[in-house]
Amino acid sequence: MGGHVKRAFKYRFYPTASQAAELSRTFGCVRKVYNLALQVRSEAWSQHQERVGYGATSAMLTDWKRADDLAFLNEVSCVPLQQALRHLQVAFFNFWDKRAAYPRYKSRKRSRASAEYTRSAFRWREGTLTLAKMSEPLNVRWSRSLPDGVVPSTVTVSRDSAGRWFVSMLCEDPRVMPLPRADSAVGIDVGIDHLLVLSNGEKIANPRHERRDRTALAKAQRSLSRKEPGSNNLAKAGFKVARVHARIADRRSDFLQKITTRLVRENQALVIEDLAVSNMVGNRRLARVISDAGWRQFRQMLEYKAAWYGRDLVLIDRWFPSSKLCSVCGTTAATMPLHVRKWTCGCGATHDRDVNAALNILAAGLAVTVCGADVGPQRSIPGGQSAKKQKAPRRELRDSLLI
Numbered sequence: 001m002g003g004h005v006k007r008a009f010k011y012r013f014y015p016t017a018s019q020a021a022e023l024s025r026t027f028g029c030v031r032k033v034y035n036l037a038l039q040v041r042s043e044a045w046s047q048h049q050e051r052v053g054y055g056a057t058s059a060m061l062t063d064w065k066r067a068d069d070l071a072f073l074n075e076v077s078c079v080p081l082q083q084a085l086r087h088l089q090v091a092f093f094n095f096w097d098k099r100a101a102y103p104r105y106k107s108r109k110r111s112r113a114s115a116e117y118t119r120s121a122f123r124w125r126e127g128t129l130t131l132a133k134m135s136e137p138l139n140v141r142w143s144r145s146l147p148d149g150v151v152p153s154t155v156t157v158s159r160d161s162a163g164r165w166f167v168s169m170l171c172e173d174p175r176v177m178p179l180p181r182a183d184s185a186v187g188i189d190v191g192i193d194h195l196l197v198l199s200n201g202e203k204i205a206n207p208r209h210e211r212r213d214r215t216a217l218a219k220a221q222r223s224l225s226r227k228e229p230g231s232n233n234l235a236k237a238g239f240k241v242a243r244v245h246a247r248i249a250d251r252r253s254d255f256l257q258k259i260t261t262r263l264v265r266e267n268q269a270l271v272i273e274d275l276a277v278s279n280m281v282g283n284r285r286l287a288r289v290i291s292d293a294g295w296r297q298f299r300q301m302l303e304y305k306a307a308w309y310g311r312d313l314v315l316i317d318r319w320f321p322s323s324k325l326c327s328v329c330g331t332t333a334a335t336m337p338l339h340v341r342k343w344t345c346g347c348g349a350t351h352d353r354d355v356n357a358a359l360n361i362l363a364a365g366l367a368v369t370v371c372g373a374d375v376g377p378q379r380s381i382p383g384g385q386s387a388k389k390q391k392a393p394r395r396e397l398r399d400s401l402l403i
Contacts, residue, residue, distance in 0.1 A: 004172040005308050006153070013140040013165050020165075022133055023157055026076040027113040031106045033061060033073065034084040038103055041092070054089040058082065077132035079121035087116075114158035122155050129155065129167065140167060147173050161242035178310030185269035187362025189322065189354050190298065192289050196259070197354035199362040204259065209251045210292040217244045252294045260301040264311050270302060271365025273322065274315040314365035322357040322364075 015023060037057040044050045061081060065073045073081065094100035121132040128137035146152075152169040159165050187199035195206040210217075220241045227234035263270060277296045280286065306313040316322070324333040326345040333343065336353070344350045 004174050005176040006170055007173040007176060008156075008168045008170050009144065009146055010166055010168045011140050011143060013138045013167050015138065015165055016136065019134055019136070019138065022076070023115065023159070023165075024113075025072075026080055026115045026133075026157075027159070028108075029073050029076045030080050030084045030115050031108065031111065031113075032070075033064070033081045034088055035105045036060075036064060037085055037088050038105060041088075054085055057085045057088070061085065077117070077121050079117055079132065080115035083116040083118065112158060112160075114156055117155045117157070119151075119153065122152075124151050129169075131155070131157070138167060146171055147175055150174075160246060161238075162246040163239055163242070164246065176308050179265060181310075182266065182268040184267050185271070185362060185366060186263065186267045187271045187358040187360070187365060188263070189358040189361060190272070190275070190293070190295050191354055192286075192293060194354060195293055196298075197358050199355070199358040201355055203354070206293055207251070207255055208289075208292060209248045209255070210288070212251075213244050213248050217241070217248075220244055248292075252292070253297065256294055256298050256301055260298065260305055264302065264305045264309055267311065269312040269314060269365060270306060271314045271316060271361050272299065272302065273320065273361060274318050275299075276318055314368050316361050316364050320360075320364060322360040323353055325356075325360045327351065327356050327359040327363065 037060070040057065040060065041052045044052045061073075061078075064070045088103060091100065091103040095102050117131055123130045127142070129140060130137040146169065150171045150173070152171050154170045156168040156170075157165070158168070189197045191197060192206060194203045196204040198204075220237070224234070224237040224241050227237050275295060277290065280290055283290075302313055305311070321332055324336040325331075326333070326347060326349060328349040329345060329347040331345055331347065333345070336343070341353050342350065343353065
């Protein structure tokens, strides 16, 4: 089964009072250990230019648990604490490889409350899941089945800002395999008025999930602003705001899951622009609608589904003039203001702005695919820009360096 795709299956569960208390303690200890290790590693580098690795922090954990002021670390399973140190090591790997910013301290209020258990810290038996330090299995809502005969390799328990509890089980899924090769390819232009415009002329409307709940969200936020700081009512009002946000996020995710699955199943090659979404949401006038559209989430889903099912995902340079380039004659218009939705080229061709952009995106992507470009060097495309095939997403802990 070593060649199968590893896939996370996420379920909601409802803990008993004792289970919720145990998990809350574990979340707090995980956060404490992560922050202690980050402090040690940061000070070692800033003061002595020394790198402290996972092995050293693992040994420190034993000493921390012996200290009187940290004795509470012994009350929870040691496995999530060790996993927190591994996660910190991976965060440093990503920083050194310039894939992420420097690791930050975990905040009780702003950080995701979670704990990861490996095989030695949970029992999976006949469809029931029991975690270390617990006598009863979790009351999980099994909304879909796990692959037959598969035992999870890790289990991650989390609680979101709306107070909902989730368990994510990482398994090898033999049901995920490359799809039969398709003859079609599609260029995809993301937008705001229409979420997606495809090179075949199809336009997928933007559901504007946040707008549907804007009134309820505003009401909840007004109520939150009137509560006394530090009061129980403030916490209750905060949960109400979080529940509205969670409902919006759930609808957005469900919609994007369905759209990306359809696109990957129907097309052998999918071509999109390599947009810098983080920079674009810095525009105050567009941040709200761009975040609500879920462009980054859309791309992430396409990436892992293309890798799962043997499809090619090609990225086009963000500066490629897809909207200004005539897809018929290749002439580039001097300007193309955003309010212009249709335009006519000097060659006589009349274009729908978004469909034309999608056609140009597809043509640029096919040039890369036909030329056999790999994920390494970038190849030139019309307009003097570049395109590349997307690397398959990887999750590596670099075990040799975690010893």
